[in-house]
Amino acid sequence: MSGGSTEETTAVDQMQRDVYHRLVDILNQLQAQTEPPDVKVVEQYGKILRYFVMILQATRDANSSLAATLAASSQGVDDTFCLHQDIDMFVDSAGLSRSERIHQWQDQWQLRRSQQQQETLEKMGQLPSLLEEVESAKEREEVLTYLRFELSKYPTSYASSNAADLTIAKSALHRLSTSRNPNWFIPAHEVKFDRFDEFSRGSFGKVYHGQWNRSRVVVKKVELKSEEDQTAFLNEMDVWHKLFHPNVVRLYGACHTQQPFFVCELAGGGQLDHFLRAHPEALWQKLYEAALGLRYLHVKSIVHLISNATISSSVVTAKLSRQTSD
Numbered sequence: 001m002s003g004g005s006t007e008e009t010t011a012v013d014q015m016q017r018d019v020y021h022r023l024v025d026i027l028n029q030l031q032a033q034t035e036p037p038d039v040k041v042v043e044q045y046g047k048i049l050r051y052f053v054m055i056l057q058a059t060r061d062a063n064s065s066l067a068a069t070l071a072a073s074s075q076g077v078d079d080t081f082c083l084h085q086d087i088d089m090f091v092d093s094a095g096l097s098r099s100e101r102i103h104q105w106q107d108q109w110q111l112r113r114s115q116q117q118q119e120t121l122e123k124m125g126q127l128p129s130l131l132e133e134v135e136s137a138k139e140r141e142e143v144l145t146y147l148r149f150e151l152s153k154y155p156t157s158y159a160s161s162n163a164a165d166l167t168i169a170k171s172a173l174h175r176l177s178t179s180r181n182p183n184w185f186i187p188a189h190e191v192k193f194d195r196f197d198e199f200s201r202g203s204f205g206k207v208y209h210g211q212w213n214r215s216r217v218v219v220k221k222v223e224l225k226s227e228e229d230q231t232a233f234l235n236e237m238d239v240w241h242k243l244f245h246p247n248v249v250r251l252y253g254a255c256h257t258q259q260p261f262f263v264c265e266l267a268g269g270g271q272l273d274h275f276l277r278a279h280p281e282a283l284w285q286k287l288y289e290a291a292l293g294l295r296y297l298h299v300k301s302i303v304h305l306i307s308n309a310t311i312s313s314s315v316v317t318a319k320l321s322r323q324t325s326d
Helices: 011-032 039-062 066-093 106-125 127-132 137-153 163-176 227-240 272-278 280-299
Strands: 191-202 205-212 215-222 251-255 261-265 310-312 318-320
Touching (some): 011 039, 011 066, 039 066, 039 191, 106 127, 127 137, 191 215, 227 251, 272 280
Antiparallel strands (some): 191 205, 205 215, 215 261, 251 261, 310 318
């Protein structure tokens, strides 16, 4: 549902409008009831609305660059499908009606999905001419990064597309690519977070609660002020993404294009020192768990230096975020 009247209406725009019309119909039904709806019903409707707003925000942000615009549409397809399912469950649990045609969404969604696939393949086939309009070498690499991700994550999505268009798109991308995406790469449009839900900040950037793959996560935006910072960030992500230990915070992935950020496990207990002040009886158990995490890092030749980055989860394990040695 992107803004200006001169902009081309895409299949994803139409999908989002379909969701919007369903939400409006639900609101009208709730307002038409003789008794005010239950508080839980209102809260659940509010959650769906907030998630929809985050999706619209992610779509708008993606439209700020050619790179993100070319790749964000497949995520938009997935997002609207999940929203339709959420709305179906909400309507049924709230005892509302699905008699209006807008609630019979499956066939329309499939049609728009096919349109989205064709739009993406056509743009990929025009990739050389599109890149000629991009002045910055950095943004050209961003375009290729996003499109490599698109074809690697959604290969089966294009199986039913025109074979010739798919071959042209893959050939164009292969000719222009000189590198591969990091294993940990997550494009910005996949991560949903409320920019007003910042709960921490420091010299490195800002920290938010967010959602990735419909799971609650921590999103940390990172300020990289030099090429050295950029190189250090890439190295950090390469090392961290390979770590798997119950007492080390898990890195799910990161984005090194545009506004860099990383997505990690939500350790809901807060900083370990704060947790132990509230639960002194857990001191030795948590110190033992933290030591296990430190030993694992040291075996991997990683030095942990940040005392306030020791995190406890909401259950039993102490967690450590990490910093590599020089």
